[in-house]
Structure formats: structure tokens, C-alpha cells
Amino acid sequence: MSARDVHFPDAFSWGTSTSAYQIEGGNTNTDWWRFERAEGTTAVEVCGDACDSWHRYEEDLDILASLGLNAFRLSVEWARVEPEQGNFSIEALEHYRAVLTACRERDIVPVVTLHHFTLPLWAADQGGFEHPEIAQWMAAYATQVGAALGDLIGIACTINEPNIVAIMGYLLGNFPPQVTSWERFVAVNETMRKCHVAVRDALREGPGNFPIGLPLSMQEYEAVPGFEDRLNSFREEMEDKYLLSLGGDDYVGVQCYTKVILGPDGVVNEPGAELTDMGYLFWPQSVEYTIRRAAELTNAPIIMTENGIGTADDAQRVRYLTEALKGVRTLLDDGVDLRGYFQWSLLDNFEWSLGYRPKFGIVAVDRTTFARTLKPSATWFADATRTFFTTA
Numbered sequence: 001m002s003a004r005d006v007h008f009p010d011a012f013s014w015g016t017s018t019s020a021y022q023i024e025g026g027n028t029n030t031d032w033w034r035f036e037r038a039e040g041t042t043a044v045e046v047c048g049d050a051c052d053s054w055h056r057y058e059e060d061l062d063i064l065a066s067l068g069l070n071a072f073r074l075s076v077e078w079a080r081v082e083p084e085q086g087n088f089s090i091e092a093l094e095h096y097r098a099v100l101t102a103c104r105e106r107d108i109v110p111v112v113t114l115h116h117f118t119l120p121l122w123a124a125d126q127g128g129f130e131h132p133e134i135a136q137w138m139a140a141y142a143t144q145v146g147a148a149l150g151d152l153i154g155i156a157c158t159i160n161e162p163n164i165v166a167i168m169g170y171l172l173g174n175f176p177p178q179v180t181s182w183e184r185f186v187a188v189n190e191t192m193r194k195c196h197v198a199v200r201d202a203l204r205e206g207p208g209n210f211p212i213g214l215p216l217s218m219q220e221y222e223a224v225p226g227f228e229d230r231l232n233s234f235r236e237e238m239e240d241k242y243l244l245s246l247g248g249d250d251y252v253g254v255q256c257y258t259k260v261i262l263g264p265d266g267v268v269n270e271p272g273a274e275l276t277d278m279g280y281l282f283w284p285q286s287v288e289y290t291i292r293r294a295a296e297l298t299n300a301p302i303i304m305t306e307n308g309i310g311t312a313d314d315a316q317r318v319r320y321l322t323e324a325l326k327g328v329r330t331l332l333d334d335g336v337d338l339r340g341y342f343q344w345s346l347l348d349n350f351e352w353s354l355g356y357r358p359k360f361g362i363v364a365v366d367r368t369t370f371a372r373t374l375k376p377s378a379t380w381f382a383d384a385t386r387t388f389f390t391t392a
């Protein structure tokens with residue numbers, strides 16, 4: 001357990017989630033930037049300037065403040081902070097300090113992720129998550145981030161969805177480094193858990209008393225009859241081994257989008273089932289299911305660090321979020337120790353291999369001018385969160 005006197009934000013956190021690579025633009029010194037241009041890439045387009053949030057973060061935070069949201073999840077780009085191994089960029093750290101200060105000036109709690117999918121080129125070139133010293137590298141980086149930003153951080157997330165980095169990069173071959181091996185997938189998951197502890201402990205050594213946790217990708221899983229055992233061993237690797245190891249954390253981050261029905265040939269959806277633009281089953285009920293499961297397995301406070309829907313149909317987004325928040329209410333009524341809900345995402349951003357097609361934002365971004373336009377779901381979410389605790 002932590003020796004620190006950990007302080008959670010006083011109020012339930014209502015926010016939106018983002019990540020550096022997906023909104024900042026110009027993160028050239030990363031494995032993803034190179035991957036998008038490599039032969040055999042799965043990326044349909046390049047990230048480029050993203051939403052230009054590196055320059056427009058104040059505008060983003062003004063929007064958030066105008067919606068009355070009290071928290072914002074963003075990530076720090078490792079490749080900017082440590083462009084070469086052991087060389088830390090004061091300029092980059094000062095930039096993030098300015099972003100966090102801008103949050104605080106607006107009474108927005110900054111929720112800071114240290115690693116969200118991307119690696120600096122120097123780390124990737126040496127084997128990334130398969131290098132025996134990756135946990136020490138991450139700890140060194142976390143020490144610098146903690147020292148520079150710890151007094152401003154409201155909540156910290158160590159590594160975003162390490163299980164997705166592992167499955168996409170080392171089992172399915174859809175993300176860098178495009179490996180397809182069950183053994184290497186299992187090994188990377190194991191390494192990820194060590195990296196998480198290394199980052200967590202490095203942050204605990206620095207200033208601040210913010211809660212620290214790991215945001216895990218979770219699904220509501222269902223097996224087609226006869227496939228239950230296979231599903232259980234897959235889920236054990238994707239979720240249970242993580243959840244059962246997180247007992248020393250201050251909270252557990254849960255991220256979910258859908259229900260996955262698995263059979264021998266992969267995901268099975270019933271004909272006519274409602275799908276999102278990601279091809280996911282429309283299943284906001286997964287919010288209640290996954291949070292409950294995480295709470296039961298960890299007995300820790302939970303923060304829903306990501307939930308949302310990729311859709312061009314904003315009315316479908318409102319339908320999804322309406323049901324998701326019903327799940328939040330049921331959980332709180334049942335006494336589940338849930339401390340916050342973060343919608344993914346504030347902006348229509350770079351959705352990894354799928355580029356800019358999937359629209360997760362409650363705010364649209366013009367791809368040429370970067371002008372931000374609120375969608376009806378933004379005002380809906382603002383109203384829903386503002387009145388959440390005063391309406392039945």
C-alpha cells in the first residue's frame with residue numbers, strides 16, 4: 001500500500017479523456033509516426049497535425065470549462081519529454097506545466113497519463129516492451145514527470161491499456177511492432193505489469209499526493225456455447241492477471257466500449273445487431289458490467305477513465321451515453337466505490353490505424369482550419385453531468 005496520504009478530488013470527477021498523440025500533432029519522434037509511413041502499415045492515414053492541441057490546448061480547456069466539466073484526462077508524450085535516452089527536455093516539461101496550470105486556473109482537475117500507446121523512437125529501436133530494462137527506462141521518465149508536474153497532477157494514470165498495446169502490437173499485429181505471437185503477447189503483458197509498478201513507485205517518490213492507477217481496457221465478454229473455457233483463458237490474460245495484481249494501487253481505471261461475443265472464428269454478432277462505426281456492438285450496458293467486475297476483483301476505488309462511442313451519428317452518441325450514465329447511477333446506488341466518469345473523447349481525433357474516420361468526439365474538429373464546433377452531445381453531456389446528482 002502507499003505510504004502517501006493520497007488525496008482524491010473532493011467531488012465526483014466528470015470529464016473527457018484524450019491522449020497526446022491523438023490530439024497534439026507533430027509527435028514525429030515516436031514509433032507510431034514511423035509506423036504510419038512504413039511499408040505494410042495498417043494505418044489508413046497519417047496523424048500529422050492531429051487537432052493541433054499542442055498549440056490550442058487553452059481553447060480545448062475553455063470548451064471543457066464552458067461545459068462545466070471538472071476534470072480532463074490528457075497524456076504526456078514520452079518522446080517529447082525524453083527525445084533521446086537520458087536527455088530530458090525542459091521545454092517539453094514546461095509546456096506540460098503550462099497545460100496543467102491552465103487546467104487548474106479553470107478549476108479542472110488534470111488527470112495525467114504517462115504512456116498512451118506511443119514509444120520514443122530510441123526506446124522502440126532497442127526493442128520497446130521487449131527490452132529487459134524497459135521498466136527502469138519508464139521509471140526514469142516517470143521520475144522526471146513527477147518532479148516537474150507532481151504538484152499540479154490531480155490523478156495519475158501510469159500506462160494506458162497495456163493489454164491493448166500487447167494484443168494489438170504482439171498478438172494481432174495491427175499496431176507497432178506488428179508481431180503475431182501468443183508467447184510474446186503473454187510476455188509483454190507480464191512486462192507491462194512491471195512497468196506499471198515502476199512508474200507508480202517512481203511517481204510516489206515525487207511531489208504531490210494524487211491517486212495513481214492503471215487504466216485497463218475491459219469488455220463485457222460472452223462466449224458462444226462450447227467456447228467458455230477458451231474465453232476464460234483469453235480473459236484471464238487480458239483482464240484478470242492485471243486486475244488481481246493491482247491491489248497496491250490507489251484506484252483502478254476501467255475503460256470499456258462494448259460487449260464482445262467470442263466464438264472459434266473470433267467475434268460473433270447476431271445479424272441485425274446495432275453496430276457502431278468501429279464495428280463494435282452498441283452496448284452501453286458494458287459500463288455497469290465492467291466496473292462491477294473490476295470492483296469485485298480488486299476491491300479498490302474505480303474511475304471510469306474512458307467510455308464512449310465512435311459514430312458519425314451524434315444522436316446515437318447521446319443514446320449511448322444516456323444508457324452508460326444509467327449504469328453509473330445503478331453502480332453508485334449499489335454502493336460501488338466509483339469516483340469518476342470520463343467520456344472518450346473531447347475532440348474528433350486520430351483513431352490510430354483507422355485514422356480520422358471514426359468520430360468519438362463531442363466536439364468536431366475541422367481538418368483544415370482546426371476550428372472546434374460543439375456537437376449536440378456536448379451540451380447534452382454537460383447538462384446530464386450537471387444535474388446527475390440532483391435528479392433521480
Ligand code: BGC
Pocket residue numbers: 019022160161164217255306344350351352360
Ligand atoms: C484508447 C484510445 C482510443 C479509444 C477508442 C481506447 O482503446 O485508449 O486511444 O482512441 O479506445 O478506440
